[in-house]
Amino acid sequence: MSARDRNGLSRWTIAALAAPAIAFIGLFYAWPVVALVHRAVTAEAFRTVVHDVSLRRILWFTAWQAAISTAATVVVGLVPAWLLARYEFVGRRFLTALITVPFVLPTVVVGAAFLALLPQSLDQSVVAILVAHVFFNVAVVVRGVGGLWSLLPPDLVGAARTLGASPWRAMREVTLPLLAPAIEASASVVFLFSFTSFGVVRILGGPSHPTLEVEIWERATRLGDVGVAAIVSIIQLVVLGLAVLWFARIQSRHRAAIGLRPLANRRRARGWAERGTVAALSIAVVVAVGTPLAALFERSVRTNAGHSLVAWRAVFGRRQLATGRPTAVSSLDPLGSLFTSLRFALIATVLSVIIGGCASLAIVAMSRTGGRSRLGRALDTGIMLPLGTSAVTIGFGVLVGFSVAPLDWRAAPLLIPLGHALVATPFVVRVLLPTLRSIDPHLRDAASALGASPLRAWREVDMRVMVAPLLTGAGFAAAISLGEFGATTFLTRQGRATLPIAIEQLLARPGAVLHAEGYVLATVLALLTFLVIGAFEGVRSLGDRSG
Amino acid sequence: MADSAVPSGHAPAILSARGICIAFGPRTVLDDVSLDVAEGEIVALLGPSGSGKSTLLRIITGLLRADRGTVELDGRSIDDLPTHRRNIGLVFQDEQLFPHRTVAQNIEFGLRMQRRPRTDRTRRVAELLAVVGLPGFEDRRVTDLSGGEAKRIALARTLAPAPRIVLLDEPLTGLDRELHDQLTVELARLLRETHTTAVLVTHDRDEAAAIADRVVRMEGR
Numbered sequence: 001m002s003a004r005d006r007n008g009l010s011r012w013t014i015a016a017l018a019a020p021a022i023a024f025i026g027l028f029y030a031w032p033v034v035a036l037v038h039r040a041v042t043a044e045a046f047r048t049v050v051h052d053v054s055l056r057r058i059l060w061f062t063a064w065q066a067a068i069s070t071a072a073t074v075v076v077g078l079v080p081a082w083l084l085a086r087y088e089f090v091g092r093r094f095l096t097a098l099i100t101v102p103f104v105l106p107t108v109v110v111g112a113a114f115l116a117l118l119p120q121s122l123d124q125s126v127v128a129i130l131v132a133h134v135f136f137n138v139a140v141v142v143r144g145v146g147g148l149w150s151l152l153p154p155d156l157v158g159a160a161r162t163l164g165a166s167p168w169r170a171m172r173e174v175t176l177p178l179l180a181p182a183i184e185a186s187a188s189v190v191f192l193f194s195f196t197s198f199g200v201v202r203i204l205g206g207p208s209h210p211t212l213e214v215e216i217w218e219r220a221t222r223l224g225d226v227g228v229a230a231i232v233s234i235i236q237l238v239v240l241g242l243a244v245l246w247f248a249r250i251q252s253r254h255r256a257a258i259g260l261r262p263l264a265n266r267r268r269a270r271g272w273a274e275r276g277t278v279a280a281l282s283i284a285v286v287v288a289v290g291t292p293l294a295a296l297f298e299r300s301v302r303t304n305a306g307h308s309l310v311a312w313r314a315v316f317g318r319r320q321l322a323t324g325r326p327t328a329v330s331s332l333d334p335l336g337s338l339f340t341s342l343r344f345a346l347i348a349t350v351l352s353v354i355i356g357g358c359a360s361l362a363i364v365a366m367s368r369t370g371g372r373s374r375l376g377r378a379l380d381t382g383i384m385l386p387l388g389t390s391a392v393t394i395g396f397g398v399l400v401g402f403s404v405a406p407l408d409w410r411a412a413p414l415l416i417p418l419g420h421a422l423v424a425t426p427f428v429v430r431v432l433l434p435t436l437r438s439i440d441p442h443l444r445d446a447a448s449a450l451g452a453s454p455l456r457a458w459r460e461v462d463m464r465v466m467v468a469p470l471l472t473g474a475g476f477a478a479a480i481s482l483g484e485f486g487a488t489t490f491l492t493r494q495g496r497a498t499l500p501i502a503i504e505q506l507l508a509r510p511g512a513v514l515h516a517e518g519y520v521l522a523t524v525l526a527l528l529t530f531l532v533i534g535a536f537e538g539v540r541s542l543g544d545r546s547g
Numbered sequence: 548m549a550d551s552a553v554p555s556g557h558a559p560a561i562l563s564a565r566g567i568c569i570a571f572g573p574r575t576v577l578d579d580v581s582l583d584v585a586e587g588e589i590v591a592l593l594g595p596s597g598s599g600k601s602t603l604l605r606i607i608t609g610l611l612r613a614d615r616g617t618v619e620l621d622g623r624s625i626d627d628l629p630t631h632r633r634n635i636g637l638v639f640q641d642e643q644l645f646p647h648r649t650v651a652q653n654i655e656f657g658l659r660m661q662r663r664p665r666t667d668r669t670r671r672v673a674e675l676l677a678v679v680g681l682p683g684f685e686d687r688r689v690t691d692l693s694g695g696e697a698k699r700i701a702l703a704r705t706l707a708p709a710p711r712i713v714l715l716d717e718p719l720t721g722l723d724r725e726l727h728d729q730l731t732v733e734l735a736r737l738l739r740e741t742h743t744t745a746v747l748v749t750h751d752r753d754e755a756a757a758i759a760d761r762v763v764r765m766e767g768r
Contacts, residue, residue, distance in 0.1 A: 158610045159643040161630040164660030164708060169631075173656075177647050268572070271612055 010454070014365045018379055021359035021425070025382050028422050029389075032397025033237070036230045039400055045227025055215070055232065062211040065126060066194035069133035073190045074183060076134050077141025083281045084142065085149035088266040095282055096142075098289050103139035104533055105526055106483025107199030108500040110136045112507060112522035113292035115203055116299040124206030132200045135292060137190040144186035145179055152178055154265055188247045192240065196390035199485040202504060212236055213392045217489060220396055230400065233393045244388040293526065300519035304512065311516035315524075333495070334521055337502035341482055341525075344498060345532075348420035348481035353474050355421065356428030357466070359383055363429075364436040380429070387426040391486025395419060399490045416491045416498070420481035427480065428473035435469045436462065475536025479529050499525045558585035559622075561744060562712050567606055567616035569599075576602050577613070582763065584712065584746055589738055591747045591755035594765030600748040601640070603765075604714045607746075608637050620711060631660070636710035640717040642701040644689040650676075650700055651685035657708030675703040678737060695726045702737070712744045719754060731757050 040046075049055060084096055102110060114132045122128050152175065160170035176183070198213040205211070210218060212232060220229035269275040301307045315334045359379060366376030386394060398419055402409040409415055439462060447457035485500040492501050499521055506518030560583035567580045576599040584590050592600045605611035607618055609630035617626050625633050636657075644653050654675055655668040663671070676682050679699035692700060698718060705713055718734065719727050735758040738745050749755050755762045 153641075153643060155639050155641070155643045156645065158605075158608075158630075159637070159639060159645070159704075160656065161610065162608050162633075162635065162637040162710075163657035163704070164631045164634075165656075166629070166631050169660070174645055 013455075014362050017358040017365070018362035020355045021362070021379065021383055024355050024422070024425070025385070028398060028418055029382075029386055029394070032394070032401035035401035036233055036393075036397045040227060040230035040234055042227050045231055048225075048228050049231045052228070055228075058210055058212060058215050061209065062195060062213075065129060065133075065209075065211070066191050066197075069130050069137070069194035069197075070187050070191040072130060073134045073137045073194075074141055074145075074187050077138045077186070078145060079281065080138070080285055081142045081146035081149055083278065083285075085146045085152075086154065086266060087278050088268050089278055089282070091282065092266075095285055099142050099285060100139045101289055101293075101530075102135050103137070104479055104529060105136070106485065106500055106529060107136065107197070108203060108483065108485050108503050109296070109522045109526045109529075110292075111200040111203030112503055112519060113296040114200075115507060116519060117292045117295035124204065124208055126209060128204040129197075129201055129209065132204055133190075133194045133197060135288070136200065137193055140189050140193075141183075141186045144189070145182045148179055148182040149175075150265055152265070154267075185247065188243060192243055192247070195243075196236075196240070196392070196486075198390070198392050198489075199500065199504070202485075202489075203507060213390055213486065216392050216396060220399075221490065226400065229396065233396055237389060237393055240388050240390065296519055296526065297523050300516055300523050302516065311513065311520045314513070315517050315520045332497060332502055332505055334502055334506070334517055336495075337497045337499050337521065338524065340496055341499040341528075344417040344420060345478045345481040347414070347417035348424055349474050349477040351417065351421035352424040352428050352477040353470060356383070356425040356473060356477075357432065357470060359425075360429050360432040360436055361462070363433065364439075367437075368441065380433075383429050384426050386422045391423060391484065392490070394422060395487030395490030398487065411493070413493075413496055416488055416496075417481065419487040419491060420484050421477070423484060423487065424477035424480040427476040428470075431469045431473040431476065432466065435465055439465060471536045471539055475533045478532045478536070482525065482528055482532065499528075558588070560584060561586050561621055562607070562746070563619040563622075564603070564607060565617050565619070567603065567613050567618075569602060569606065569611070569613050577606075580616070580765075582746075584744060587742055587744055588761065589735075589743075589745045589747065589759045591749055591759030591762045592765055593749060593752060593755045593762050595750055598765040600765055601716050604637060604716050604746065604748055607714060608635050609633050610637075634708075634711045636705035636708070636713040638701050638705045638713065638715040638718050640720060642697045644692075644697060644701060644704070646690055648689065649685065650681075650687045650689055650692070653689055653700060654704045654707050656704060657710075661708055671707055675707055678706070678741065679703045680733070694722055695730060698722070698730065702734070706741060706743065712746065713738075715745060715747045717748055717750070719749070719751075727754075734758055 080095075080099055084092060084099075105113075110132050114128055114135070118128050118131070156174050156178070157167075157170045160174045161167070165173060195211075196213055197211060198217070201209065201211050201214050202217075205214065213236075216229045216232050216236075219225040219232070269278045298307075300311055301309060303310055363376045363380050366379070367373045398415060399410070402412075402415060443461045444457045447460050448454065452460060482498075483500060484498070485504070488498055488501055489504075492498065497505065503518050503521045503525065506514045506521065509515075562582070562584040564580065564582045567577050568575070569577045580599070580603060582590070582592075582603070592603065594600050602611065606613045606616075609625070609628065617624050619625065620633065620635070645656065648656070651669075651672050654672045658668045658671055672685060673682070676684050679702055681696060681699055681703075684696070684700070689697065689700065702715075702718065715734075719730050722730065731754050737743075738758070747755070747758055
């Protein structure tokens with residue numbers, strides 16, 4: 001038993017690196033889950049759940065809307081996936097980036113955009129929810145399926161065609177079966193997102209269409225029915241856990257699939273029919289992504305008498321106007337929510353980068369030393385757990401876990417960015433791990449042979465390559481924190497609303513002026529999200545032009 | 548550009564490509580190329596890579612549309628006929644076997660498109676596996692085949708639905724010398740035994756001479 005593996009980090013260093021993540025997950029994920037279970041296991045609450053017909057109806061609605069959202073997203077997503085995988089054209093990279101835009105937008109912004117876009121008759125309808133889910137998730141399908149599609153040799157379809165298959169038949173017999181692993185994988189992700197959708201449903205669904213998530217929130221915060229809410233959360237936790245396991249299995253099957261060679265499979269469109277199709281589809285994508293966002297902005301400048309920047313001035317000049325506000329919103333400070341969000345995002349980003357960065361190093365170090373690789377995998381899984389848990393459950397758990405002595409931190413403002421960091425850390429780890437794993441240990445050996453101490457060797461080799469993915473991870477973390485709604489909704493206190501909370505509250509209240517201010521904040525949040533991701537990506541790409 | 552390419556004998560042409568032109572962007576690949584193939588004839592298109600041989604095959608199958616020119620099968624223009632209605636078989640250079648299907652499922656694909664009954668298909672698959680010298684290979688996975696085996700299965704798959712004419716795009720490229728020579732002999736015998744009308748694209752003079760009744764040269768541009 002050696003205290004130090006060949007040129008690796010010492011056992012104590014690894015332990016020290018893993019410690020923050022373990023403490024963090026233990027305190028803010030495991031403890032809340034324990035607290036939830038503890039609160040939930042009362043015969044009374046259990047009886048209520050079993051006999052509550054409305055809960056069964058809500059579960060059924062949650063499931064079928066998620067199923068239809070998923071099916072629609074896959075069907076809609078296959079078209080741009082095909083376009084981007086098969087054709088080379090001016091603006092292809094732009095279009096790829098554009099399709100990703102809805103996915104990085106906060107759910108509340110997506111909800112607000114469709115509230116702005118759809119006619120009033122569709123407000124609070126299932127259609128609005130489904131359309132918003134497709135808009136939000138389509139990037140998952142385009143990225144996932146398109147990635148595999150671009151690797152399939154187009155001549156496979158050519159072979160089917162010369163053997164007598166019509167284009168549609170070739171699609172069904174050859175292309176779709178070969179894409180099946182990617183379709184299944186992205187469909188399960190979309191299903192997961194749609195099943196746990198909260199922000200979109202809160203804004204578009206209204207009280208008539210609650211999903212499980214909305215019901216948990218409603219029962220826990222509005223009705224004070226904590227026991228029932230806790231049981232529903234736990235049921236959902238189990239269902240999602242199973243879904244994630246299934247997803248992991250599909251992914252491993254995916255890797256074992258046919259050997260694919262990356263080829264230059266994209267070609268330029270030939271002839272007017274093909275060129276017209278490519279152009280029409282490209283325009284359709286631009287319109288589909290752009291229209292809701294344009295509607296969002298348009299509503300922020302719309303007044304009863306034409307268009308003006310009244311709402312923008314009201315939000316940004318608020319401090320002066322504060323005395324003249326209606327009392328109903330006296331607790332809400334739109335501009336203040338912007339600063340609150342920025343402050344929380346900063347804390348959450350720093351936290352998740354430190355915790356995620358250290359944990360990634362520990363995971364890789366452990367996996368390199370045979371005996372401890374299992375520990376590394378366990379740590380990896382532990383950090384991923386919050387990803388497989390709905391944001392509402394996390395927020396609810398934290399609320400329950402920290403509302404009784406000795407951990408009565410309900411009033412602590414830090415609880416919100418801590419919750420954000422819990423959701424963001426898995427992303428930091430996922431971005432970092434592939435890079436860290438790809439580092440050739442021999443590089444470190446070489447540094448050691450040149451006289452560098454293990455720590456020095458590590459700093460010279462590992463640190464260098466970590467910078468780029470760390471920045472990407474930081475961008476994700478900041479964007480996640482800025483847009484986080486589900487967990488925040490449980491932890492927010494008056495006068496400490498974040499942007500998404502303020503947006504939801506403004507849009508939920510009657511009054512065109514308040515709505516316009518809600519749309520202003522949603523526009524600001526959308527821009528902020530682009531800015532954050534763009535800025536970090538920009539800095540990153542300065543050093544790394546491979547992507 | 549091809550030589551003025553007419554059948555050696557006096558049999559009428561079943562396939563006739565006339566004045567084919569195609570350009571990819573600024574690059575002209577085929578400029579006024581014509582080719583006639585008679586019933587039962589095996590023609591080799593010989594030329595260096597980049598001379599547009601494969602492109603011509605793709606135009607004949609309809610996978611690619613020519614900028615100008617016309618293709619006739621049995622005296623009728625097939626320019627507006629989609630690929631799957633042309634009844635022209637193509638053996639791809641890299642086989643393009645369907646990786647998610649077994650050997651038998653690959654070979655019977657064309658027969659299924661013709662809605663042939665199952666018993667009929669099973670018999671035909673066994674028959675073709677015998678022809679290409681791989682009897683009993685029905686349930687193999689195509690991803691487990693050797694290079695030579697994959698070529699034979701690809702040929703069997705193309706022959707199965709009995710197309711009017713078979714096009715072969717460098718079918719023997721990428722094999723080691725010994726296997727190449729062996730398969731050259733086999734292919735020549737096999738195409739004759741099955742009375743297949745065929746167009747073979749190759750850059751190998753000896754291969755062309757060994758298999759074809761007539762060799763048409765194409766020059767690179």
